[in-house]
Amino acid sequence: MAQGNQNSAAAFATNGLAAVADADREFAFSDADFRGLAQVAYEQAGIALSDSKRNLVYSRLSRRLRALGLSSFRDYRAFLDENLAERESFINAISTNLTKFFRESHHFDHLRSEVIGKFAKSYIGKSGRLRIWSAGCSSGEEPYTIAVVIKKEIRDLERHDIRILATDIDTEVLGRGARGEYPGNSVDDIPRPYQEYFQATGAGDTLAVDRQARSLVAFKRLNLMEQWPFKGTFDAIFCRNVMIYFDGPTKAKLIARYTEKLNPGGFLYIGHSESLNGSHPGLSLVGRTIYRREA
Ligand SMILES: C[S@@+](CC[C@H](N)C(=O)[O-])C[C@H]1O[C@@H](n2cnc3c(N)ncnc32)[C@H](O)[C@@H]1O
Secondary structure, X not given: OHHHHHHHHHHHHHOHHHHHHHHOOOOXXXXXXXXXXXXXXXXXXXXXXXXXXXHHHHHHHHHHHHHHOOOEHHHHHHHHHHOOOHHHHHHHHHOOOOOOOOOOOHHHHHHHHHHHHHHHHHOOOOOXXXXXXXXXXXXXXXXXXXXXXHHHHOOOHHHOEEEEXXXXXXXXXXXXXXXXXXXXXXXXXXXXXXXXXXXXXXXXXXXXXXXXXXHOEEEEEOOOOOOOXXXXXXXXXXXXXXXXXXXXXXXXXXXXXXXXXXXXXXXXXXXXXXXXXXXXXOEEEEEOOEEEEOO
């Protein structure tokens, strides 16, 4: 507690409002605690937490402290140091998972016409292979949006070898994605022609994703900062609203790795607020936040 009060005094020197907030805190949370945790987030997940994220880190991790019966962030840091298993809960707590069906919907219009529509035309009466990766898929709304767009566009789905890889670092959201069930009001985000692929389960106000669309998607845990354990390449990669949490060098490295993982002519879709600065060899901008791997 004494530590918390000292911090309040320090914060007051620079910002009276912060001092009020610190004094009211349930757990002592010093600058050193914030910096220490920010360093773990950066080393483990590439997530760069600026000072403006201090309150967010406090509120998200307070739940972990309560669950573990700890009384200060200093104790939590020590616990995190000593218990490797806690890293998973730490990353789950600090990652931001906001997502929705058909988010930034012009990407799906482009996917439909330039990838799926062309695939369907090239493989009339014969079987084809299509691979799409949703990197940082959160709770599954993005890969399932891709799946229902595919289902609508390709009538003889069984004939083809089509898979959507959906990866995220956060095991909690991956579990939700794998269940494929969403609150009834998610339907508001889904354009009418696709609503038929989301059926009421009969259990409360819950919608389930169409079974065939679901079967196209495989959820796997993957930390984008680590080695990627797959050899194949993709026709399209979605990495949207993920790199926003990374710093410039991390983002540049990731873009180069995605470029290697795209088939020539394949597309990379990034979030609207994540435009790429500098040159990215092998990629050309072909639409709003859409890049094409040069042939
Ligand atoms: C805001 S969500 C974006 C979801 C979806 N792509 C969209 O645009 O709606 C960001 C996701 O990136 C994931 N993420 C953050 N750092 C990651 C990392 N190092 N490796 C893999 N996923 C990461 C988070 O867990 C979170 O689910």
